[in-house]
Each structure stands twice: as C-alpha cells, then as structure tokens.
Amino acid sequence: MNNIWGPMDQYDPVVWNWIIAVYLFMAGLSAGSMLVAIGLRWFKQSRGLPVEGLPVIKASAIIGPAAICAGMALLVLDLTKPFQFYLILINYNFTSVMAWGVLALLVYIPLVFVYSALVFEKPLLQRFPALTGLAKLCRAVEPLLLKLIFALSIAVGVYTGFLLSAMISYPILNTAVLPALFLASALSVGSAGNILVATLFFSKKESDCIEHVHRIEYPVAFNEALCLVLLFVGLNFSGPAAQAATAAISHGVWAQVFWIGVVGLGLAVPLLASLFAPHHWRHTKPYLIAVSSCTILGVLSLRHFVVYAGQMYIS
Amino acid sequence: MNKRYVMVHDENKCIGCQACNVACRSENGIPDEVTRLQVRIEGPFGQFPNLHYKYHRVSCQQCENAPCVKVCPTGAAAVGDDGIISVDKEKCVGCLYCVAACPYKVRFINPETRVPDKCDFCKSTRLARGEQPACVSVCPTKALTFGDANDPNSEVNHLLNTKLNYQDKLHLGTEPRIYRIPGNKGGIKA
Amino acid sequence: MTLNRRTFLKGAGVGTAGCALSGILPGTLAAYETQPLNGLGSFTHSVCEMCSTRCPITARVVDGKNLSILGNRNAKSFGGAVCARGGAGHSQLYDPQRLVKPLKRVGERGEGKWQEIEWDEAYQYIATKMQAIKEQHGPESVAFSSKSGSLANHLFHLAKSFGSPNTFTHATTCPVAYKVAAKAMFGGSLKRDLSNSKYVINFGHNLYEGINMSETRGLMKAQTEGGCKLVVFEPRFSIVADKADEWHAIKPGTDVTVALSLCHVLINDGLYDKAFVERYVSGFEEFAAQVASYTPEWAETISDVSAKDIRRIAHELAAAAPHALVDFGHRTTFTTEEFDMRRAIYAVNILIGNLECKGGLYMAKKAKTYNKFAGEHATPSLAKASVKSMPEIQAQRIDAVDKQFSMLWSAGGIYQSILDATLESKPYPIRGWVISRSNPMQTMTDRAKVVEAMQRMELVVCCDIYVSETAAYADIILPESTYLERDEEFVDKSGKQPAYYVRQKVVETIGDTKPSWLIWKELAQAMDLGQYFPWDSIETLRMLQTKNDPQMYKAIINDGYVSYGTPLLLRDTKAVAKFRARHPQALAADADGSYASQIKFKTPSGKIELYSDKVEQMAPGRGMIQYREVTLKKADELFFIQGKVAVHTNGASHAVPMLHRLMPENSVWIHPLTAGLLNIKSGDRIRLYNDTGLEESVAQVTPGIRPDTVFTYMGFGSKNKEMAKFHGKGVHCGNLLPHVTSPVVGMNLHTTGVKLLKL
Ligand SMILES: Nc1nc2c(c(=O)[nH]1)N[C@H]1C(S)=C(S)[C@@H](COP(=O)(O)OP(=O)(O)OC[C@H]3O[C@@H](n4cnc5c(=O)[nH]c(N)nc54)[C@H](O)[C@@H]3O)O[C@H]1N2
Ligand SMILES: Nc1nc2c(c(=O)[nH]1)N[C@H]1C(S)=C(S)[C@@H](COP(=O)(O)OP(=O)(O)OC[C@H]3O[C@@H](n4cnc5c(=O)[nH]c(N)nc54)[C@H](O)[C@@H]3O)O[C@H]1N2
Ligand code: SF4
Ligand code: SF4
Ligand code: SF4
Numbered sequence A: 001m002n003n004i005w006g007p008m009d010q011y012d013p014v015v016w017n018w019i020i021a022v023y024l025f026m027a028g029l030s031a032g033s034m035l036v037a038i039g040l041r042w043f044k045q046s047r048g049l050p051v052e053g054l055p056v057i058k059a060s061a062i063i064g065p066a067a068i069c070a071g072m073a074l075l076v077l078d079l080t081k082p083f084q085f086y087l088i089l090i091n092y093n094f095t096s097v098m099a100w101g102v103l104a105l106l107v108y109i110p111l112v113f114v115y116s117a118l119v120f121e122k123p124l125l126q127r128f129p130a131l132t133g134l135a136k137l138c139r140a141v142e143p144l145l146l147k148l149i150f151a152l153s154i155a156v157g158v159y160t161g162f163l164l165s166a167m168i169s170y171p172i173l174n175t176a177v178l179p180a181l182f183l184a185s186a187l188s189v190g191s192a193g194n195i196l197v198a199t200l201f202f203s204k205k206e207s208d209c210i211e212h213v214h215r216i217e218y219p220v221a222f223n224e225a226l227c228l229v230l231l232f233v234g235l236n237f238s239g240p241a242a243q244a245a246t247a248a249i250s251h252g253v254w255a256q257v258f259w260i261g262v263v264g265l266g267l268a269v270p271l272l273a274s275l276f277a278p279h280h281w282r283h284t285k286p287y288l289i290a291v292s293s294c295t296i297l298g299v300l301s302l303r304h305f306v307v308y309a310g311q312m313y314i315s
Numbered sequence B: 001m002n003k004r005y006v007m008v009h010d011e012n013k014c015i016g017c018q019a020c021n022v023a024c025r026s027e028n029g030i031p032d033e034v035t036r037l038q039v040r041i042e043g044p045f046g047q048f049p050n051l052h053y054k055y056h057r058v059s060c061q062q063c064e065n066a067p068c069v070k071v072c073p074t075g076a077a078a079v080g081d082d083g084i085i086s087v088d089k090e091k092c093v094g095c096l097y098c099v100a101a102c103p104y105k106v107r108f109i110n111p112e113t114r115v116p117d118k119c120d121f122c123k124s125t126r127l128a129r130g131e132q133p134a135c136v137s138v139c140p141t142k143a144l145t146f147g148d149a150n151d152p153n154s155e156v157n158h159l160l161n162t163k164l165n166y167q168d169k170l171h172l173g174t175e176p177r178i179y180r181i182p183g184n185k186g187g188i189k190a
Numbered sequence C: 001m002t003l004n005r006r007t008f009l010k011g012a013g014v015g016t017a018g019c020a021l022s023g024i025l026p027g028t029l030a031a032y033e034t035q036p037l038n039g040l041g042s043f044t045h046s047v048c049e050m051c052s053t054r055c056p057i058t059a060r061v062v063d064g065k066n067l068s069i070l071g072n073r074n075a076k077s078f079g080g081a082v083c084a085r086g087g088a089g090h091s092q093l094y095d096p097q098r099l100v101k102p103l104k105r106v107g108e109r110g111e112g113k114w115q116e117i118e119w120d121e122a123y124q125y126i127a128t129k130m131q132a133i134k135e136q137h138g139p140e141s142v143a144f145s146s147k148s149g150s151l152a153n154h155l156f157h158l159a160k161s162f163g164s165p166n167t168f169t170h171a172t173t174c175p176v177a178y179k180v181a182a183k184a185m186f187g188g189s190l191k192r193d194l195s196n197s198k199y200v201i202n203f204g205h206n207l208y209e210g211i212n213m214s215e216t217r218g219l220m221k222a223q224t225e226g227g228c229k230l231v232v233f234e235p236r237f238s239i240v241a242d243k244a245d246e247w248h249a250i251k252p253g254t255d256v257t258v259a260l261s262l263c264h265v266l267i268n269d270g271l272y273d274k275a276f277v278e279r280y281v282s283g284f285e286e287f288a289a290q291v292a293s294y295t296p297e298w299a300e301t302i303s304d305v306s307a308k309d310i311r312r313i314a315h316e317l318a319a320a321a322p323h324a325l326v327d328f329g330h331r332t333t334f335t336t337e338e339f340d341m342r343r344a345i346y347a348v349n350i351l352i353g354n355l356e357c358k359g360g361l362y363m364a365k366k367a368k369t370y371n372k373f374a375g376e377h378a379t380p381s382l383a384k385a386s387v388k389s390m391p392e393i394q395a396q397r398i399d400a401v402d403k404q405f406s407m408l409w410s411a412g413g414i415y416q417s418i419l420d421a422t423l424e425s426k427p428y429p430i431r432g433w434v435i436s437r438s439n440p441m442q443t444m445t446d447r448a449k450v451v452e453a454m455q456r457m458e459l460v461v462c463c464d465i466y467v468s469e470t471a472a473y474a475d476i477i478l479p480e481s482t483y484l485e486r487d488e489e490f491v492d493k494s495g496k497q498p499a500y501y502v503r504q505k506v507v508e509t510i511g512d513t514k515p516s517w518l519i520w521k522e523l524a525q526a527m528d529l530g531q532y533f534p535w536d537s538i539e540t541l542r543m544l545q546t547k548n549d550p551q552m553y554k555a556i557i558n559d560g561y562v563s564y565g566t567p568l569l570l571r572d573t574k575a576v577a578k579f580r581a582r583h584p585q586a587l588a589a590d591a592d593g594s595y596a597s598q599i600k601f602k603t604p605s606g607k608i609e610l611y612s613d614k615v616e617q618m619a620p621g622r623g624m625i626q627y628r629e630v631t632l633k634k635a636d637e638l639f640f641i642q643g644k645v646a647v648h649t650n651g652a653s654h655a656v657p658m659l660h661r662l663m664p665e666n667s668v669w670i671h672p673l674t675a676g677l678l679n680i681k682s683g684d685r686i687r688l689y690n691d692t693g694l695e696e697s698v699a700q701v702t703p704g705i706r707p708d709t710v711f712t713y714m715g716f717g718s719k720n721k722e723m724a725k726f727h728g729k730g731v732h733c734g735n736l737l738p739h740v741t742s743p744v745v746g747m748n749l750h751t752t753g754v755k756l757l758k759l
C-alpha cells in the first residue's frame, strides 16, 4: 500500500544524536579522570608516598572540570529551549534518572572545581591571594571532599548509563549492563585522558605514576569487554525484538564503528600494545600518546555506537 | 482520578482514510510538518489471494504507566487529574528525554512551541467543550470509540467487554489506553 | 477581506517583478498579504466541494486561523463525518498557490507567463472574442464544460443565452454508462440501499477509497451491523477487497462475463424471482435465450474467476434476495463495452427482484412523487428558476453525429467529442472553450490531444481556483471563490424521502474572487445578454426556488440539511405501513400491504426492459445485452488501471498543502512475478509507455495485484509549471490513455496497455 498518511520523519527512533553521545563521553571522561586520580592518590598515600605535584593528578584537575563543563555546554545547546535550561534546575521529578543526574552534577561540578583549585593552589593563590582563607578551609576538609567527589564520580559515571537504560523500548539500552559498561569505559577513558594530558603537559620524569595508572587499564578493559559480551549475549535471550537488535554489530555503519572503533581502537590496540610493544617504548611519549588516544577514541566510538545503534532497534 | 479515558480503534471498521489524521490537525492547530496521528495501512500480508492489510493507528497511547512521564526531569510531561498525559509548556526544557523514551515513538517537537507534542485526547480543545475528540467525531466508518472505561455503561466498556481486543507493546508494562479490535482476515462480517 | 500586495515585496522595491524573482505566481494568494480568517458564525452549515460527493458539512473557525470542518449532524446517513479531503478544506482555502485575481496569458499558450488583470478587463476580453467567434462561425462554435453540480447550471445557462447547444459535463469520464444503462432498462436512474443489504456483489466500486460518504458508511454498516456478505471483483487488492468476505482478482474489463454468467445460473437453476419478472420485466425470454451459452465455465476462461465460485455466488445471492444487490459501480470507464457491462449488472438485480425493497435498488422519492403517494402536500418541493424567451438554438450538438448516443445529449454529452470537433472538424470545428471546475488535461484521456485541441482554439477561458493543468493553457483564468466562500442555491438531495440542503458561506471571501454564478452573469452582461440573468443574488434564486415559502427557506438555511417525511420503499410493507400511518390520506396499499402495483417505468413498454427496441433503433444490434470481445491492450503489454485514493480528488486536490503532504506522489503497483522478470524492486524508478505516451514513477512491488496488471492512484504528475509543488511527481494517467469513445454510452476509456521498463 502507498503511504497516504504523510511524512515519517518525526518517527525516527534516533532522537538523541552525536551531541548527547559526546556529552555522555565528556561526563564519563570527567568522572573517570577523577576516579583514577583520587584512586591513585589514595593508593600512594596508603604506601606513604608523596602525592603532591603528580602529573596525573594535575591532569585530572584540568580534565575533571573542563570535560564536564564542555559536556554540559553541549547538553544545554541541544535542548530545544536552551535559554530556559534553568527550568531543569528548579523543577524536579524524582522518578526521572535525569533529575537525579542533575542533582548529582549540581554538587559534582562545584566540587570538581574546588578539587582543581586545591591541586593548583599555589599558582591560584599567587594570582588571587584573597582566596587564601577559603583554600585553607577546603584543605581542612580535603579527605572528606575527596571521598565525596569519588562517590559522586561513580554516580556520574553510572548515571550516564542509567540515563539510557531507563528507556524501556530500546533493547540495547534497556539493560542493567549498560551502567556497568559506562562506568568501566569511564574508567578507561579517565585513565587514558589523564595519561594523555599528563604526558603532554605535566610529565618530566615522574612517569612512574603513569605506569600505575596504566596498570588499572587492563582490568578495566577486561570489564568493558565483558560488559559488551554480556550485553549482546543477553539480547539474544530477551525475545525476538532484542534478538533482532544484535544486528547492530553485524550490519550497517554502526557495526563498523563497533568493530573498528570500540573493539579495535578501544580494546585491541591497547591490549596488543601492552603485550607486544618492546619494553623500551613503553615510557616514551609517542607510545603513551598513541595508546591513550586510541583508548579515548574507542570510548568515544562506544558512546556513539550505544547512542545511535541503541536507538535504532526498538521493541 | 475517577475517570479512565480510553480509546478503542476497531481495525475491522477502519479503512485507513486519514480523515482522523486531518481532523486532528485542524482542530488542534498542529503545524504542517508534524502530526499527532497517523493510521498506517500496512501490508498486504499473506499469500495471494488470501491477503490482508493491517490498519495501524499511531498516536499517543495515554499509557497508565507512562515512560515519558517517568523520565521527564522537570515534571513537564505529566498526568492530569483526568488521567490524561499532556505536556506543560512552561516547565519543559526540551531535553527530548521523553521523546526518546516513548516506546510508541509518538512524541515530536512542535516547531511552533519548541516543546514535545502528542495526542492529548483533545483535552484542551474538544474535550474541554464537552465534545468527543476530533478524530472520533470525524471518522467516516465509526471505527473509533472514546469514553470513560470506569463508567460501566460506557460504549467503550461495552466494546472492551464484548469484542476481542489487544494493546500495543503490552510487554513493556506501559498499560496503554488505546485498545485495538483486530481486523478479521477474509471479511469483517459481524 | 481586504488584500494588500505583500509588503515585503514592496519594501524590497521590486514590485511585481519580485513575484517572478521569488517564484511567486502573480494572482495567487502568496502574492498578497493575508489577514486572519473572518468566520461568519460559530458554526456554519454548508456543503463540501472537495469532491463531487458534496457532503453536508458544519464548519467552525478556530482562533481566526483555521477551520474545523465536520459533517452536518442533521444529515443522518452522513453521520457527522467528512473524509480527509473534506477536513482539509481550509488548507485549500488558504493555499498560497490559490488564485485570487484574474489572470491573462501574456506568452504563448501553456508557456506560463501571466499578468494580473481586473475583472472588467477580463470580461471585455472574453466578450469581444466570443462575439467575434459567434459572428464568424456561429455561437455553436463555442463549447462550455463544467463538472456537473454546484454552479454548473449557471455556465450552461450562459451557453444557452449565447446560443450554443454544446454544453458538457464530466459525464463520459465518470458515471454516465450506468446512468444510460439504467435509462435504457428502467427508464430512469436508481439508487442503492447498501446499508440494509445482506449480500453485496461489487465489481470495482472502490467505496472505501473513492469515498462517497453515505454509501461508504452504508456498506460498512451493512457489513458490521447487518451481517452483510461482500463479494468483490477487483484486479487489485483494494481496501474494499480487504474488507470483503471474498476477493476475486478478476481480469480487467471482463466483469460483464461474470455478471452474465450469474444471470445464466439464476435462470438455469431456477433461482430467479419469477413473480417479479412476470410482473415487471419485458424481454425475459429473449434474454434467457441469450445467456443460455454464458455459462460460468465460459466466464472463467475470459475473466479468471472460477466457475465454481460463480455458481456458488449466484446461489448465495438468490438465497439473500431480495435484500441483496449487485453494485452497479461509479466510474464506468473499465471497458469500451460499458453499456453491456452495466446492463448485465442490472440484469442480475432484476432477476433477483430486489427493486424497491430494503437492501436493494430503488428510485429516488422526490417531493412530487412523495406527495402523490401521501395524498397531500406533505413535503415542500423546489421550483426551478426559468427564464422566458431564451434564444432559439438551431445548431446540432457536436456529439449528435450518431444517434446511438442520443440518450447522452441531455445527460452531459460526450465530453471528449470536443477533441474530435476541434481537431477533425467532426461535425464542425469548436473554436472557443469555456471551462469551469473541470481539468480535462488531467481527467480526460490522451493529454497530448487535449493540448493540441486547446492550441487550436481561438479562445480558451478557464474558471478554476488554481492554475490547474488545463487553466495553464487558457487565455484568461477566472478565479472562483472556493466553496467555503460561496452561497449557492438549494439542492434537492432526496433519497428514500425528500431532502434538501444548501451551501453557505463559511468565511468572508479572500481576495478578488467571485462565485461563478456572478462571473457568468457579469460576463453575460458584457455581451449584452444581461436580460437572461434577471437575478441579482443567491437569495433571490433561493426565494424563487422555495416559491417564497419562508418556513422551508428558514429550515434549510438554519439546519443546512433538511429531510422530510419518512423513508418510502414501495415494495417494503413495513415502510409503506409507516408511511401510511404518517400520512392519513395516503394512497391505499395493495392487498399485500405494499405499493408494488404503483411502480412505473418510463420505458417504451412501461416495464423493465431486458431487451430494448429503443436501443435497437438507436444502435442496431444492441437491443439485447450480450458479450462482445474487446481488446484493451496488446499481447506484450500489461493492463494499466487506476483508482481513487482516499486522500486526493481526481485532478483537483494534489496541490492542497495538507493533502499534498499526506501523499505527494503515486507509485505503480506491480506484482512480484512481473517485477521479478524485469528485476524491479520497490522504490526503483520505472517507466510506463505505450503508443499514447510515456510516464515515469516509482515501483511498488506488491502481491495485491494481478501479474498481468499494473495499477496507480490517479491525478498525479501534473505537467504545468505553475503548480510547482506537485509538478511532475508521479504518473499522469491521462498521458497514457488513448482517446476513445465507447458505443452508446460515449465513455472515455481508463484501461489500456502499457509496457514497463526499469530505469
Ligand atoms: N477519495 C476520493 N473519493 C472519491 C473521489 C476521489 O477523487 N477521491 N472521486 C469521486 C468520484 S468523481 C467518483 S466517480 C467516485 C469513484 O468511485 P469508484 O468508481 O468506486 O472509484 P475508482 O477508484 O475510480 O474505482 C475503480 C476501481 O475499480 C478497479 N478497476 C479498474 N478496472 C477494473 C475492471 O475492469 N474491473 C473491476 N472489477 N475493477 C476494476 C480499480 O482498481 C479501482 O479500485 O469516487 C468519488 N469519491
Ligand atoms: N485516468 C483517469 N482519468 C479519470 C479518472 C480516473 O480514475 N482515471 N476518473 C474520472 C472521474 S470519475 C471523474 S469524475 C473525472 C473528474 O475530473 P474533473 O471533472 O476534471 O474534476 P476534478 O478533477 O475533480 O476537478 C477539476 C477542477 O476543478 C477545480 N476546482 C475545485 N474546486 C473548484 C471550485 O470551487 N470552483 C472552480 N471553478 N473550480 C474548482 C480544481 O482545481 C480542478 O482543476 O476524472 C475522470 N478522469
Ligand atoms: S478516520 Fe476512521 S476509518 Fe479513517 S483512518 Fe481514521 S480511524 Fe480509520
Ligand atoms: S504513548 Fe508515549 S507519549 Fe503517550 S503516554 Fe505513552 S509514553 Fe507517553
Ligand atoms: S522534553 Fe520537556 S517534557 Fe520531555 S522530558 Fe524533557 S522536559 Fe520533560
């Protein structure tokens, strides 16, 4: 039968686009970077090692606030009413994952700035001596602050996953694996981001902590891979519509993004590099830059893949 | 909330003529490029000559357990006292979460108001004047019936109690309030 | 409503030239600044004109912005409903492409160069040309055509005042074959009581897409509430076919064989209504002899409908009789043998004796008839406004060349004979053509011939609401106000009981348009024929019609639709009893409680004529219904057939923005087997071609069509530049159909052969 009911454009199941994918990526990057840096700090402290001036921590103090701000800017721009975005700050519906996310971010963002301020306390106070009192106050509660940021970072990382998984009609999205997957990939991209920024801007010879960061990457990548496997195996057992969605990794352009971007760049390259790269490469800048860039691209691909392929299949 | 408005679409009586589609647009002032309602004629399915079409009404299902309401961060997508789900233009930021979350893909951004729009059972237009929804009134073959399912004497209740019917995507737990009387194959004789 | 030039154009300092630059056609609504709609009342009762079904409507202006149009609830059988097209009336009203100022051609015909002019200038131009043609060649050299209904009678009145017999409606492109067939057999036309039928056989009456509101609703009611069985013969899987209990994919143009073999079985198996035949029918013996050889087995070899099914259907039909009917269809252009096809359908009805019974065929009960039965002036009647001392017309109509067509002359004439007259001087040339509310370039056949004929004319005038494909070839286009801006006369809408309705203005007129009754009156004045138009408003005419009966006048105006009395079917004893109870002085009933003895037929024999002497005289060899072989296509071609789609009207609605959005293009239905041979997939671009023309469109591969047939919805693919929006989209059917005039009924032919090519 001919279409006599009119244009179908408005029924495109892909509602959220690359802007949301990049936003989710940025939020993950910020949260992951905080988690890795704070984790590293606690790890060092537990061994009585100094933590001041570590390149990775400096990197996180840049990435943490910058990524989340960029992400939020994109998010606001993507609203159909960007100038009324404040409405979302004054109206809350607590059945909505997004409302919880807004609350979490509302606390997280200023705290990340405080964190950053403490990391760069010296140059900051040189410029703005007036802030000395405030800085002292913050320093005093720093341990608590770090715990809070750590918790909120987990919340933000997981939130980006829950945001999508709350949509019940998309089989790829509507799964409990997704928050875990997003947290794992947030950690990957957080550590890779930290390494990249640290290597580019802050690293002199203290690359040993970069090595530490590097070490957590394997379990994280493993988790990420596991989540992906779980996701698609799960789909296979969740009825015909979900089963059909497994085509996301076998057909079309998003399958290519998945295999080349997510699996290739994001998982295989770092893994192969750590297995086969000659030892003397491992602490060189080009190596670190290349590998961490691959991880970052992989996670960016993952966010795009999930957002697009996730919305394309509907049950 | 002692009313439970529902709509019944009899796919046997429906001829896919789109009178409802157009009437909805005129009555509710829906801009040209979007629509609250389509009746898609899908098919033919089957083997020649035993073919059949499916007349698929695509519009808001007025879910009793509405994903759009659940996900809306601001409460702009909300259930009214009458149980009808509509959009509060003043509260909406246009995050599109509800649009993405609606399993029936019937929410769209109204290019004039910049907020999501969808069928609201003509709540602010015809219902407010005590009339039946536009699509129901206009339907040439009386394929649509609208009313309060909580009223035991309502026509909708009678239909639901006497005719085989189904709802779309029940497995998602949305409890849609559009009921459909499936088309018989090979004739619609009562 | 006032109109100003679009100020932004003025502001930009480009004036009229700006129209051309910005692609806005002069004279269209887009070239003017519009203001909010001015509704004339909260609810106005009127009549739809989005198609010629002309449903009663009730319209309401919403926020001064758009209109909500629903059916008029006073008209019960219409149920307060309108279709998608009816509901989109305001989209036409407000369409920026609509014409709101008279246009004069400034380039070559069809070139698309136009200049806005004032009405007086338009009238002067037309009057001068018409007078010149009249003086040189006689008034008969100007043809006048309009789709019947609405204000068509005003155009034809102009023709008569001018002295031309050559008036044409769309009859031979649409329904007239079933009317001529009924005239030959019953002496007048019949209606069908679908809603009460228990068994309906349908030969390509596309009621669930080609919507006729009360009949569409009637059939649905019969099916869903009355347990009616529906049997559909259709080459494609239409919506009616989908809703049917049985669908038989009949070979195009062969319906007559099935109908005749149904007669054969009814007679052979003794199933026919002998008493009815005895009482009302003449020529039965001859007919029985004729159909003796038309066995179902014979029909099967021609039509592809199984003989077993035909036999069974005949038995089922007879069992349901008389509350059963074989639908005689609406568009009667399937074959050149339409006359016998429609007669064969009536013959089945006659054999089952379903006349004037519930669920069968019946004759309209206008006030005159009704009152005669009632024995009192029970219902008011409508008078005709007649003008005395009209000029005598000497010349013969151009379609009066052959007396086989004599039943047509007063029934709309042979529309396409304008082409023969103009191109071949048969019987004499037509040099001027005044067209109103008709788009022959799209709706007549052989578009190239229509173009050629128009090019030959000394004057072409088109009254339309758009620059239609036909108007694009006119010298002057006269913009009529749309139906929502018009008042018209009262219209007789009688069915089983007398009924009247009326079109009334819903909104104030937008732009410089006029209703055509006024246009033709003013044009007549410009030709000094004003004395033949003694009315100055529609009110005057309405008063005349109601013979100054204020009650009747008010009732129709207030309710929009008024029906009087009670339904009367002469052989339905219940209806007759009710009628007699209501009218105490009513005619006495027959012994059986019916009015059966009162049924009269205006045929020469006074009976229903299965065989007609009159027809035999008009067209020798055709007195008896019979099968004649027809060749509709070449052996290596596919049948090409068309139909209406629910969201568009003929060659009229495709630019209306709301409807255009619903369906901008027609694709071509092709069976998977046929498509497979040519490696065509759905969505592929394809070409259809034959000796008449060539069209391109998109393939729609579907099992819902015979492998030897392709189908498309008609009315698309307009070729004029003015309607840029739907210009060139889809198949232009008229460009593929040959120019044909069928015997006796004079019909156009809408079935032909085409070849298919993948592009
Ligand atoms: N939506 C809509 N409704 C309309 C109109 C409109 O334009 N649009 N126009 C109005 C007008 S003017 C008219 S005349 C009526 C027309 O009413 P119909 O005559 O019912 O309408 P069509 O669609 O022209 O019907 C022709 C049908 O016959 C089929 N057919 C073609 N050839 C054959 C054949 O040889 N045998 C058989 N058995 N079937 C065949 C076609 O596939 C098509 O479905 O509709 C009226 N209503
Ligand atoms: N190939 C093919 N040809 C067909 C058919 C088919 O199925 N296939 N169907 C046939 C049938 S059934 C019919 S009835 C004819 C119909 O053919 P036509 O008699 O030509 O009628 P329409 O196409 O309905 O409308 C003709 C014109 O009227 C204009 N119009 C609309 N409203 C108004 C108004 O208020 N005033 C004025 N002045 N103009 C107005 C429209 O813009 C349009 O240009 O076509 C026939 N032609
Ligand atoms: S108006 Fe009625 S018949 Fe037409 S498409 Fe809508 S529901 Fe179906
Ligand atoms: S159908 Fe969609 S828009 Fe309507 S209530 Fe359900 S979820 Fe909301
Ligand atoms: S777009 Fe508006 S209504 Fe929808 S979820 Fe966002 S805020 Fe709520």
Ligand code: SF4
Pocket: B023, B024, B025, B027, B028, B036, B037, B059, B118, B119, B120, B121, B122, B123, B133, B134, B135, B136
């Ligand atoms: S109920 Fe009203 S808003 Fe909903 S589809 Fe029908 S006409 Fe449109």
Ligand code: SF4
Pocket: C048, C049, C050, C051, C052, C053, C054, C055, C081, C082, C083, C084, C085, C086, C087, C211, C212, C213
């Ligand atoms: S069938 Fe539709 S378009 Fe035709 S007159 Fe009736 S409402 Fe109008």
Ligand SMILES: [Mo]
Pocket: C173, C174, C175, C331
């Ligand atoms: Mo027609």
